[in-house]
Amino acid sequence: MTQPIRRPKRKNPVLPMRLPVLPPGTRSRVGLGLTAAAAEGRFALQVCGACAAVQYPPREACHQCLGDELTWREQDGAGELISQTQLHTSHDTFFRQRMPWRLGMVKLDAGPTLVVHLHGDVGSAPARVKVGARLDKAGMAVLVGFPDRDVPHMADDTQLREFTCDPKYRKALVTDGKTAVGQAQVRALVDAGADLVWVGHAEPWKKLPGLAELRELPQVSLVPLDVTDGRSVKELAGEIGAKVDILVNNVEVHRAHGIASRYGTDIARAEMEVNYLGLLRLAQEFGPVMRGRGADGQSSAVAWVNLLSIFALTNFPTHGTYSASKAAALSLAQCLRAEMRPAGLRVINVFPGPIEDEWNQLLPPPKLAPAALARAVIGALRDGVEDVYPGDVAQEWLARFRESPKVLERELAGG
Amino acid sequence: MSARQGYAGVAVAVPVTVPYVRYSTRSAHWFIARALAALLQESGLRKEEVDGMCVSGFLLFPDTAVGLMQHLGVTPRWLDHIPMGGACGVVALRRAARAVQAGDAEIVACVAGDTNHVDSFRHTIASFSQFARDAVYPYGSGGPNASFAFLTDYFMRTTGATREDFGKLCVAQRANALRFPYALFKKPLTLAEYLAARPIAEPLHLFDCVMPCAGAEAFLVMSESRARALALPFARLLGTIERHNAFPEDAIQMRGGWALDRDALYEQAGVGPGDMDLVELYDDYPVITAMQLEDLGFCPRGAVLELLRSNTFTVDGTLPLNTSGGQLSVGQAGAAGGYLGMVECLRQLTDRALGAQVPGARHGLVSGFGMINYDRGLCSGAAVLAAGAA
Ligand SMILES: [Zn+2]
Numbered sequence: 001m002t003q004p005i006r007r008p009k010r011k012n013p014v015l016p017m018r019l020p021v022l023p024p025g026t027r028s029r030v031g032l033g034l035t036a037a038a039a040e041g042r043f044a045l046q047v048c049g050a051c052a053a054v055q056y057p058p059r060e061a062c063h064q065c066l067g068d069e070l071t072w073r074e075q076d077g078a079g080e081l082i083s084q085t086q087l088h089t090s091h092d093t094f095f096r097q098r099m100p101w102r103l104g105m106v107k108l109d110a111g112p113t114l115v116v117h118l119h120g121d122v123g124s125a126p127a128r129v130k131v132g133a134r135l136d137k138a139g140m141a142v143l144v145g146f147p148d149r150d151v152p153h154m155a156d157d158t159q160l161r162e163f164t165c166d167p168k169y170r171k172a173l174v175t176d177g178k179t180a181v182g183q184a185q186v187r188a189l190v191d192a193g194a195d196l197v198w199v200g201h202a203e204p205w206k207k208l209p210g211l212a213e214l215r216e217l218p219q220v221s222l223v224p225l226d227v228t229d230g231r232s233v234k235e236l237a238g239e240i241g242a243k244v245d246i247l248v249n250n251v252e253v254h255r256a257h258g259i260a261s262r263y264g265t266d267i268a269r270a271e272m273e274v275n276y277l278g279l280l281r282l283a284q285e286f287g288p289v290m291r292g293r294g295a296d297g298q299s300s301a302v303a304w305v306n307l308l309s310i311f312a313l314t315n316f317p318t319h320g321t322y323s324a325s326k327a328a329a330l331s332l333a334q335c336l337r338a339e340m341r342p343a344g345l346r347v348i349n350v351f352p353g354p355i356e357d358e359w360n361q362l363l364p365p366p367k368l369a370p371a372a373l374a375r376a377v378i379g380a381l382r383d384g385v386e387d388v389y390p391g392d393v394a395q396e397w398l399a400r401f402r403e404s405p406k407v408l409e410r411e412l413a414g415g
Numbered sequence: 416m417s418a419r420q421g422y423a424g425v426a427v428a429v430p431v432t433v434p435y436v437r438y439s440t441r442s443a444h445w446f447i448a449r450a451l452a453a454l455l456q457e458s459g460l461r462k463e464e465v466d467g468m469c470v471s472g473f474l475l476f477p478d479t480a481v482g483l484m485q486h487l488g489v490t491p492r493w494l495d496h497i498p499m500g501g502a503c504g505v506v507a508l509r510r511a512a513r514a515v516q517a518g519d520a521e522i523v524a525c526v527a528g529d530t531n532h533v534d535s536f537r538h539t540i541a542s543f544s545q546f547a548r549d550a551v552y553p554y555g556s557g558g559p560n561a562s563f564a565f566l567t568d569y570f571m572r573t574t575g576a577t578r579e580d581f582g583k584l585c586v587a588q589r590a591n592a593l594r595f596p597y598a599l600f601k602k603p604l605t606l607a608e609y610l611a612a613r614p615i616a617e618p619l620h621l622f623d624c625v626m627p628c629a630g631a632e633a634f635l636v637m638s639e640s641r642a643r644a645l646a647l648p649f650a651r652l653l654g655t656i657e658r659h660n661a662f663p664e665d666a667i668q669m670r671g672g673w674a675l676d677r678d679a680l681y682e683q684a685g686v687g688p689g690d691m692d693l694v695e696l697y698d699d700y701p702v703i704t705a706m707q708l709e710d711l712g713f714c715p716r717g718a719v720l721e722l723l724r725s726n727t728f729t730v731d732g733t734l735p736l737n738t739s740g741g742q743l744s745v746g747q748a749g750a751a752g753g754y755l756g757m758v759e760c761l762r763q764l765t766d767r768a769l770g771a772q773v774p775g776a777r778h779g780l781v782s783g784f785g786m787i788n789y790d791r792g793l794c795s796g797a798a799v800l801a802a803g804a805a
Contacts, residue, residue, distance in 0.1 A: 024541065024553045031549035057550035057789055063663070082667055083572075085557075085564035086617040091537040092556030101555045105565045105790065107666040113790055115554050115565075125572065142553055 002121055004153040005161070007169050007195065020294035020343040023094040025138030031058045033072045038133035038141035039386035043077050045112070046070035056112035077131035079108040081145060084118060084125050094137070102159065104145045106131055116145040120157045123147075134163040135384050137294075137344035139337075155382060164384040165246065165303035165346055168193035173244045175200045175225060175282065176251035180370040181307070181355060183210045185248055188374035190219050192381075198240055200225030200251065227251050227278030237285035244290060245300065248377065249282055250307040254359040258320035268321040275325035276332060279306065283336050294343030303381055304340060305348045306333045310394045312351060313401050314408050319359075337386070348380050353393025366392050419683055425512045426642035426649035426803065428635050429458045430761035434597050435630035435746045439530045443474040443749070444486055446528035450631035451487060454524050458635060458647060465635075467493035467520025469511050471503035471527040471750040473539055493520035500785030501697045502657065503527055503753035504632075505796035509655045511636035521637060528631025529749020536627045539749075546789035557616050560624055562787045563700040564616035569667050570702050571618060578618065580723045581701035582609040584736070585622050585743055587728035588698070592740020594730075595770035599628055599746040622743070625699045630748030632758045642803070648765035649803040650779075654684030657783075657796035665791075671703075671784060672795035673710035681712070684799035688712045691799075692776040693763050694734065695756030697784040698741040703792070707782055711797060730771035738763060739770055756781045757798070764802040777802045 027035065037044035046055040048062040049069030061068050083105040090096045104118035106129055114131060122129050128148040136142045144160065155166050172189050176182045177199035189197050197220050201211065204224045214220050223240065226232040253274040255267045262268075286304075293301035311319055312326035330349065337347035354360040356367045368391040376390030389398045400408045431453040433446050447470065455462060468491045470480040478486070480496035493514050497503045504527065511523035540558040542548060555561055570576055586606050592598035604622060612621035635647075642649040656679055658672025673680075681687045688711060696711075698704045705719055713734070714722035728736040739745060739759040742752050760779040762768045778801050785794040 024548075024556060026541075027549050027553075028545050031545075034549075057546040083565040083569040085561055085568060085619075086614070087555045087557045087561055087564075088614045088616065089560065090556045091540060091558055092552075095555050095557075103555055103557075103561060103565075105569075105667060113666050115551055115790060117554060125568070136553065138553075140553065 002153040002157045005156045021094045022138040035141040041385040043133040044072040044074050047073040054111040079106045081125045081127045081129045116143040118145045121147045121151045139341045165381040170245035171196040172246040173198045174248045178208045184370035184374040188378050192378045198223045202226040228273050233281045233285045241289040246303045248305040258317045271325040276328040291343035303346045310351045310353045310397045351389045353391045422652040425652050426639040428647040428649035430758040431633050433631035435628045439629035443472040443529050446631040450526045450633040465524045467523030469495040469507040469525045471497045473749045474529050499794045501753040502783035502785035502794035502796045504757040505783035505798050523636045526633040527750040527754040531629040544788045560616040564619045567702040582606045584701045588737050588741045589744045590729045592744030595739040598740045600744045625742045625747035628746035632751045632754035650764040650800040653799040654680050655798040656680045660793050668791035690778050691780045693773045693779045695760045695781045735773050
């Protein structure tokens, strides 16, 4: 039975901080297919197009018929634990620091035998398990054997917590608390067990709806933050940067304009100033100190969440300059991800479709409610995924984008 | 299937060992060079007279056997490089015997050697294979200990084997090793000590696991007439088998290729398991020894526990097994681990054991097992040898 984790003790500042060490991060090119699916929270294996045999480990040719049409397809993960071990020694520093470590060998109902990290609540072999894919601290996919039914405190399993960014007992910064999206995010983090949520607001002198209620929550602390002002970002990072475990960058400027509907660059500049340069300023001030805390005990710095938009994938002309700023932010977020990975920090990009807010008033439903978006972010943190596309619109755009970016571009140009 | 040609006229001779050390700053090339020099010294042959070479070594990289020929200044007309880990000794013998029979080479030097730097074992297992890199090493990086822990856990659960059963094998091998000069383990081991050892990868504990080290093993293959002309004691080769990726449909390894090929082995050899005076089984972990006893027909399927419990495995026991101590008590010098049993068997069959001699040994069986590519060992092999004078 997983013991619920306890609130970590105050750190002894005299003790040396553990330096970030990553588990083995090398994979073959074909092996990265597992990571590509796990980054979106899916467990996929190669399946042969000719004979339907399921393959593992990843390979270039079907082990049954030698066919080379191997397609990554989602698996239900049902299988049986046939053997297990508890490791007490390892050749790798990351695991040596975390001994003992439980592993299993699972015969998947779909065919292949898998070596998996084994959740503590899976009984001794033989036992039914459900295998899922997770990203490890190196940002690479690994397989985890879970109990086939949910059990209490499942997320608190010490091994599993190495793969996830669960907000429980962690400290988070939400960069903008003035919007409904920001306020829903703060509440969701508190509900998920976050110890402390700092909430940025750019204009502390203004009384904004909802902020007073947030301030009532004992876990919430309002802090001044204007991401267009380098000094403001630097000051806040100096004050709380060394304590932030999860940074949710949700601040954005969104106007519904294309090129022709708004002459000049003022709106586009304001969008870029916040959506792109704001992210850059935050990354430069908070990035280094969070990287330094990538292995800081049970509640180390774990994740950086960017609120992007499904419009970052392809331009939505009636929100044309906004789309461009989100595309720029997506590109920068990929750079941030590459720089955070050596410290074991996850960068989570969130690509919602239109949100129920004032700038999407003219768009038809369905639109994503702020609370649903906030829940999706919590889910992404708990599962440790990299990319999340919450809501029906985002899912459909993603599917169409994957099918043909060109067709989607033409469809969107039609309005 | 047409009947396989036998190995009549082939002599296996000149077993040599480059003494094992726990760590070495030398390279694999050095150990292989020392082994070749020892072969020449023991046989009285000149370097030019060895016209075939068969080489194995994990840590030769980036070289292969080819580069090694220039390194050693030899010009063979027949060369093989066998990257099959623990199966390389049996397979080298098979290849070399056919080369000699066919006349492609007159005298083949079979050599396996490896070094062991403080960090080389970690590098070896981290880059062992594509499957291991993708699907094993990121899971705790336990190396072969973790892989064999799975097989041992399954074997114990399905057969009812206990740690005492494995301990019996390990304790007997240690007793054999105490009389073998090259064994790195020089202290007696009791069953109580075996059981009390610290866990490594449960159910494996310290004395279930081989210790990586540096060293080399080698032997010569030539015609019987050549061996007689050189006045070299030799063994004859009666039969061999090899198999790769046997039983891929088994969800976990509970048998090896031996189970598929053992009838062919004994048919070719003309003798059976009951005729063996000594048995040298590949033993990186005791579970594999137990598995092979069953696969190679020393007991009926499903009766391995009875076999383990009703026999003694020391040199003076009812079933002399791994008579120099095996890898578990001598050490595992990389690819040379695949030669240890072969070289020991040659010494026993030529009445030149360095440790305890099995009196009047006439028939010996040597096995090989190698390459945990992903979840199981892929290469298996075995050879039956007979004393040359028989
Ligand atoms: Zn196929």
